[in-house]
Every structure is written in structure tokens, then in C-alpha cells.
Amino acid sequence: MADFTPANWRHVDDYLATTLLDDDPAVTAARAASLAAGLPPIDVTPLTGKFLNLLVRMTRARRVLEVGTLGGHSTIWLARAIPRDGRVVTLELEQKHADVARANLERAGVSEQVEIVVGRAADTLPRIAARGDEPFDLVFIDADKQSGSVYLDWAIRIGHPGTVIVLDNVVRAGEVANPGSNDPMVIGTWRALEFLGSDPRVDATALQTVGSKGWDGMAIAVVVEN
């Protein structure tokens, strides 16, 4: 069991989830419905969903922005963590994904606190910024990896000092540290990480993860000024 193999990472994730997480019919049903509808199995794991849920609670975030809804699995965890008067706005390109997510959010009982905005996030983010609503307290960026730096810039602009930003999938099985990569997702990740490392409006770090989704990681940042 001491080998660093994907099967063992999965085994440990199963152990941790069994030990730490409650039975969760809404999450189980949402994941099953998303798979049945043909959505790709690239949603957060329940352990990572719970991590996002705890982060929202630890920061007492009330307004949460998500970029990349898919079937709404991560959205459920975010929405469960906000207070009654809170809101999750989640951005999704594909109408079909948004439809599956809407049904999953309804089944999970969080639908009233979640707004799904369909369209390219690069187009919908400026529209959301122009609404002039209260700033977002926490932003989870998990859409097309090519555009991470664009989404980070919007997250800063529609956040406030103290806003927490999480950027998913920044390690990509180690490819992020392969300077010869020409994968557009890796190149987009470099741009996003270089942005986080150099923009004075944010302070950031990144964590590598292994688990049932393999070897990946997330960057985490806080807005210091905007």
C-alpha cells in the first residue's frame, strides 16, 4: 500500500470520504444524473466539494461566483455553505449542462439561491460586472483552462480586498512543469499562474493533490487590493 499509484490514491480517497463525509443522496443523485446525461466525469470529488464548502464557511462568504457549472456538483457544495440571504452565480457555456445542473440543484434543495448564467464566461463576466451588484466574496474558477487569466482578472475586479479565489486543475499530472508542453490547457495554466505570481492585486499559492481524479492541484489566492 505504500506505492504512489493512482489506484492507491483512489483507495485513500474512498477511505477519507467514507470516514469524513455523510451519506449524501443529493450529491450521489446529481453525479449519477450528470453521467446519465453524458456529461464528462470531470466534476470535483466529494472530498474537494466539501473542501470548497468549508472554505466558503471559513471565510463567511455570502456571494459566491463559479466559472464552469457542468452538472452543478461543485455548485451544490458552494450553495450549501452560504447563509440564507447568500447567492451563488455560476457561469456555463453549454445550455445542456445548465439544464442538467438546474435539475440537480432543484433536487438538492438549493435552486433558489443559485443563478445559472449561460454563455461564454468571457462575455457574461463583463455583463455581471456591469450590474453593479455587491462584490463577490469567493470565486471558484473551473471552466476552460485556456482562459484562466481572463477569469482571474474579472474575479479581482468584481471582488473586494479579502475575496478568495480558487483556480482548479493547475498541475495536470505534472505537465505544468514541462516547459516543452504545447497543450493549450497547460499554456493557459502557465499564463494564469504567471498572472497570480506577478499581479500586485493578489497574493497566491498552489497545492498539488492526488486522489480519485489522479494527480492535479489548485491555486488559491486572496485579493489584497482592487
Ligand code: SAH
Ligand atoms: N465545476 C464543475 C466542473 C466544471 S467542468 C464541478 O466541479 O462540478 C468545466 C465546465 O466549464 C464545463 O461544463 C464546460 O462546458 C464549461 N465551460 C467551458 N468553456 C466555457 C466558457 N468559455 N464559458 C463558460 N463555461 C465554459
Ligand code: DHB
Ligand atoms: C478537466 C477539467 C476539469 O475541471 C477537471 O477538474 C479535470 C479535468 C479537463 O478538461 O480535462
Ligand code: MG
Ligand atoms: Mg476542475
